[in-house]
Amino acid sequence: MARAPELDWLRHTAGVLALRDRAVIAVRGDDALEWLQGQMTNDLKGIAPGNSVYGFVLTLKGRVMADAWVLGGADEIWLDVPSTEVDRLLERLDRYVIMEDVDLAHRPELRLLTAQGPKADEVSPEGWPSDRLGSGGRLWVVDEAQLEPELHRLTERCRSLGGGPIDEQAWADAHVAFGRPRFGVDFGDWTYPQETGLAPVAISFTKGCYVGQETVVMLQSRGKAPKVLWRWAIDGIEPPEGKTPIERDGTVIGEITSAARLEDGIAALGFVRRGHESGSGAGFVIGGAPARPLGPVEEGPGIGRSST
């Protein structure tokens, strides 16, 4: 269970952690930005050193291959991506470098630190904006040798603001509590971008073409996504496992992707199949326990739409 102070820090001050499941890919060359614009779902136009943009890299068929924070730099652009996807991403991205002046490289010596919460910018002014829970955030890239000293420095700074360190379990639980889906847990190459609920922060519908865009536009203009992530409250004792069915009046209408035991009960994220989104909110059962839908991720606090 996430300890109360950690969620309070993330909601009201700031919490610090090393993002040990993320890695850095460097993109450099005269054509880097223009080329990358054709690979990402969000608009990178005008990105400058110190700016960041969140988006997805899609498969050719329009599913989410990875999420990425694009970090503008003076000499090269950095992509903050899931560590598990580095090799696949390098292969996928390199395939679309033809004659452009673009070089791609994994930078394993670079590590990522973040502060999340409304006072994240006060922890340290350098780095990039990176709001990962909907309450404000900042990201720093450091050499591996500096990871622990810098984590210590940022943590002490955070404590002086009334916050503190966030451990891995609390970080995972915070995503459920805030309603912010995680790549590899709640979405991945089995989901279309609009299914994640992250479209408002990850997709530009006016930027022009990018790999996988046609599927995204068709989903947007011709109909609804096959399933959509929702936030749930469950009157159970233990958090349900991933893939636990969501039932309504005896019919399976979706499945859980992640869950956490919070101070005020069990919270979860889970997909609802198209056609089952509406209704009074009664009659839902998850893992044998009564459950209440709290609303779609897209309208929730995880993307800054309302308070937790």
Place this chain on the structure above:
Amino acid sequence: MLNLTPRAADKVKEIRDAEGLAGQGLRVRVIGGGCAGFSYDLFFEDETSELDQTFVSHGIPIYVDMMSAQYVEGTEIDYVEGLQGAGFKFVNPQAKQTCGCGSSFAT
């Protein structure tokens, strides 16, 4: 090898003359991006390099760099007009998939 249809060649000449670029060739390039992964790029150019393949189709010099050439070998470029617009259309035998607007393709 890459060809223009007579209609496409006429349009290329018309545009080239209108822009005062008489004598320049047509650069055909493949770039990464676009809905289906790769996109076509066309522009006039008067310089070639040793890495270029050069063709002449209906009097229009066509330049293709060696990397792009492997993606457009055998392509015919047509010019089409319709109610929804007009433009150059690529008929590429290597394209296994194209996007709706036809400006990008996958191999």
